[in-house]
Amino acid sequence: MATMTLSRRWRRYPVAALVVLLANLVHALPAAAETVEGGQWYVDFLDLDSAHKISQGRSVTVAIIDSGVGVHPDLAGRVLSGTDARVGGNDPDGRNDEDGHGTGMAGLVVGHGRVRGVAPAATVLPVKISNGVGYASLAPGIEWAIDHGATVISISLGVSRSGISDEMAVRRAIEAGVVVVASVGNTDEDHLVAYPAAYDGVVAVGGVDREGNHAKISVRSDRIVLAAPSDKISVTEPNGKYTIATGTSNSTALVAGAVALVRAKFPDLSAEEVIHRLTYTADDKGPTGRDDEYGYGVVNIVKALTADVPPLHPQTTPSYNDLPDVVDDDPPIALIVLGAVLALLLVVILVLLLRRRRT
Secondary structure, rough: OOOOOOOOHEEEEEHHEEEEEEHHHHOOHHHHHHHHHHOOHHHHHHHHHHHOOOOOOOOOOEEEEOOOOOOOHOOOOEEEEOOOOOOOOOOOOOHHHHHHHHHHHHHHHHEEEEEOOOOOEEEEEEEEEEOOEEOOOOHHHHHHHHHOOOOEEOOOOEEEEOOOOHHHHHHHHHHOOOOOEEOOOEOOOOOOOEOOOOOOOOEEEEEOOOOOOOOOOOOOOOOOOOEEEEEEEEEOOOOEEEEOOOOOHHHHHHHHHHOOOOHHHHHOHHHHHHHHHHOOOOOOOOOOOOOOOOOOEEOOHHHHHHHOOOOOOOOOOOOHHOOOOOOOOOOOOOHHHHHHHHHHHHHHHHHHHHHHOOO
8 A cells, every 4th residue: 555645845725735635635536446437337327226226137037158257246246157158178167267257248238346247137148159369159159148047148259250059059048938139249349240140039238438429339230120339348357457448348238237127127038038128128219210330229227118019919809899791792601401302391381382392
């Protein structure tokens, strides 16, 4: 700890001395304290205080398919035992994160300390497919997450090309009612939206800056579904550390947290209806309607939890009063048969009457 003393000259001017002392104290504070609080701007931007009075994501499991999730006090009690989906992987529960990326994404979903996650009462399921140097096939990780109870899958990574096994795994997740959220990619690495965000049915997420405008690092694409904060955001790192990060990885984790809040508040909604609720209530930016920078708009969590949203597929079965009067121009078969029977009976009666007259 730095020790500060005042010279005789400053003792003659106590007010000035106090100002200098305070300035020195501020300067002596750890840089991490400044960056962690400064990087929490998304908390007010997304109005998490209001959102958490409605839902905190309880009972929802979010699979973080990434580099694993390490130990951090902000994540205490929120990290389940996961898996290492790499061939020959040596991290049996996915809770050893050599790179730190997965731990950061977990903090944005379930953080409940200096870093505040969007869904602090949810749980994360670490699915390790990377150690920071490339990553293995997504398919085994997605399949494992589906089979172990995840209803949200967050994938803050992507590649320019993807194999058929990855596509089939994503399709299986969607058919199983899991909401799959993935980052569109960063402009310093990608020019086109990355996979798996490019697959149909995936919530592809782009980034916005502090002013809510399209982030320069975010890839533009007609595949983008939603946008969320991405720039200079404080995230958790293994072993109780923090750092500041920029990228659509951040916005993806934040949207995954938003999905968890909606799933907890509306547990009976299908995955498709959950996505519809988020896109319907998003704050439209740029050209009216969907566009290549914001998708349907910037996610608005409070509106997604409170708005009266019409269903994506309204019930089409008419009520009793709505049923039209049935008019059938063709006589029913039963009437035809009855008519034939009556006609035959009439013929029999006539025959009997004629015989009686002859006799």
